[in-house]
């Protein structure tokens with residue numbers, strides 16, 4: 475017979491394993507880089523409204539909040555907002571149909587809902603800032619290609635491999651290990667990436683949600699193609715993907731800025 479405490483320990487262990495397996499979505503640094511780049515591209519009006527909604531802290535300060543609250547059972551319903559799972563190798567039209575046909579709440583369905591909440595002045599400041607904090611984070615997740623990954627391996631979580639000799643999984647490589655390997659602080663990282671001229675910025679900011687999801691889908695296919703289970707990843711992998719990684723971080727930041735300027739302007 476199990477005692478209450480044995481059951482408590484088992485439950486705690488189970489919850490811990492559940493969350494440790496799923497990793498933390500771009501890790502802390504990735505989300506902060508995206509938020510920091512966005513911060514640098516906000517216009518005056520957006521800055522002002524932002525202050526009213528989330529106070530004096532930067533976007534980077536709030537960038538990981540939506541992952542932190544996963545530990546609070548009140549917000550359990552929102553853990554499905556961080557990703558979509560879809561079949562591989564789709565043409566754009568098929569992909570967009572599949573994205574729209576997904577059932578239940580997910581990364582694609584929630585972004586427009588949260589945008590409406592941020593815009594809606596009849597909601598309370600608390601409600602609007604809640605939506606805003608999620609948006610800052612989810613625009614990041616959308617640009618982590620394995621958050622637009624495959625169902626059968628849970629976005630790479632089930633693909634075990636090693637990173638410089640350390641056992642891990644593909645999802646974690648993309649959430650944090652590849653980013654941490656660059657050894658930039660998040661502000662340094664934002665500075666080195668955020669050098670595009672006006673025309674390029676406008677071009678990177680163009681498109682809509684469907685286009686951006688599709689880019690992540692295409693990149694996730696490239697990642698799956700180039701990362702076999704049980705492989706030993708190190709320098710070569712960094713060389714192969716560092717440009718894709720940097721492109722995604724920059725695009726995520728610039729697009730978050732565009733959305734916030736539109737919503738708060």
Ligand SMILES: [Zn+2]
Pocket residue numbers: 498499540541556611615
């Ligand atoms: Zn997330």
